[in-house]
Amino acid sequence: MASDAPSSPDEARRALVEALVATGEQDRAAFLRVYRMTAAKLFGVCLRICGDRTAAEDVLQDVYALVWKRASGFEPGRASPITWLATIARNRAIDWRRANPHRATTDVEDVADLPEPSPSACDTLLFDETDRRLHLCLDALQDTQREMIRAAFFGGLTYAELAERRAVPLGTMKSWIRRGLLRLRECLDDDA
Amino acid sequence: MTTPDDPDMTAAEVALGLLDGEARAAAHRRLLADPAFAREVAHWRAHFATLFAEVPEVVPPAYLEHRIAAAVAAGGGDRASVHALRRWRWFGGGMSAVAAALLVLVLTRATEPPAAVRPPSRTVVPMVATLAPGAGVAPFAAVYDQSTGQVRTLGRVALPRDRDAELWAIGQDGVPRALGLLTRDGKTRIVVRGIRIEPGTTLAISIEPLGGSPRALPTGPVVATGQLDRI
Incomplete structure (x- = not known):
């Protein structure tokens, strides 16, 4: 790891929290620090959900305009900063998908099912290592359950939309996912 | 449990x-x-x-950082300016050899002997931009001469018969303003009236119906953009 990079996850997260809090006080230099620390991750999120590079760029710009406006509402004690930011990116990208169904060229299930890459240095710095249990527990689910849960997360799809895409009755879809969520909860509880 | x-x-x-x-x-x-x-x-x-x-990290293009910083500087990223900016894609990146050659060409033309000799103390430095094109479009060069209020461009856009290429200026407020249509011979001169052109102004070319965009904003794809700067 480069010597000028934050030396530990704690330090990286603290630097991001500080920059985000200062952004909430309308500090533009801090805002640019937030951008530089997180843009690649958030662009990855936008790209994955939008499936269209031009759209992902527009959405990313919207996301940071929102970050600038909403940073004063970020509560360091309650949320991880990268999760707070990534959630804004996810929500905006899902809004875009809903508004532009014809431009969302990739199918949401393809989007959700991209092969898992190995986590990058930024991830290991900004995400909490101890909270990776979800991945292990998801791996323990049936393929369909796992796919549907990921499609719901990355595509912002409801039960009704998932049922339509999979051409199964609504009740069947609810039952698949609820059983998957139940197993997920058991697995997460076991591990806690 | x-x-x-x-x-x-x-x-x-x-x-x-x-x-x-x-x-x-x-x-x-x-x-x-x-x-x-x-x-x-x-x-x-x-x-x-x-x-x-x-989710894998993907480094966004460098121009996004400028766009985002500009939107925030222009008024806290209010919806109107963000929306206007969003219409624009800066085709960033370094100047290609062809673009550099075009720039030399257009500058040579821009500094053709003036009809009247101006006092040396009032020499106005022209502003130039290389308009970095998107795929399938040759590079453009543009010069703005403050003394004559004239924008000249050198470069040609491949156009269908029923389309025109329109030149736009986007200032600090992020709002595109139409400057005029490009001529089909690739050497355009447009006299700018009532639109502020300054270093940092972005020039952009969009493809429009014949006669130019029917609206106040571009309606067709933007094929090239670049920022003016003093030389």
């Missing part, structure tokens, strides 16, 4: 956004009224958020 008889997964469903209609409304009312339920939803949200960690 959860028992199988209790398959109420509403908290997870809310966190994932699976519900709609009345079920969603009811769950959201419960979210406000039931703190334990709200905590459970928050836990699920935190768990699902770890899915973000698997």
Whole structure:
């Protein structure tokens, strides 16, 4: 790891929290620090959900305009900063998908099912290592359950939309996912 | 430990956004009224958020940082200016050899002997831009001569018969303003009236119906953009 990079996850997260809090006080230099620390991750999120590079760029710009406006509402004690930011990116990208169904060229299930890459240095710095249990527990689910849960997360799809895409009755879809969520909860509880 | 008889997964469903209609409304009312339920939803949200960690990082193009910084500087990223800026894609990147050659060409033309000799103390430095093109478009060079208020461009856009290429200026406020149509011979001169052109102004070319955009903003694809600067 480069010597000028934050030396530990704690330090990286603290630097991001500080920059985000200062952004909430309308500090533009801090805002640019937030951008530089997180843009690649958030662009990855936008790209994955939008499936269209031009759209992902527009959405990313919207996301940071929102970050600038909403940073004063970020509560360091309650949320991880990268999760707070990534959630804004996810929500905006899902809004875009809903508004532009014809431009969302990739199918949401393809989007959700991209092969898992190995986590990058930024991830290991900004995400909490101890909270990776979800991945292990998801791996323990049936393929369909796992796919549907990921499609719901990355595509912002409801039960009704998932049922339509999979051409199964609504009740069947609810039952698949609820059983998957139940197993997920058991697995997460076991591990806690 | 959860028992199988209790398959109420509403908290997870809310966190994932699976519900709609009345079920969603009811769950959201419960979210406000039931703190334990709200905590459970928050836990699920935190768990699902770890899915973000698997999304590969993709470095966004450098011009996005400038766009975002400009939008914030221009007034806290208010919707109107963000929306206007969003229409624009800066084709960033270094100047290609062809573009550099064009720039030399256009500058040579721009500094052709003036008809009247101006006092040396009033020499106005022209502003130039290389308009970095998108795929399939040859590079453009543009010069703005403040003394004559004239923009000249050198470069040609391949156009269908029923389309024109239109030149736009985008100032600090992020709002595109039409300067005029490019001529088909690739050597355009446009006298600018009532539009502020300064270093940092972005020039852009869009493809429009014959006669130019029917609206105040571009309607067709933007094929090249670049920023003016003093030389």
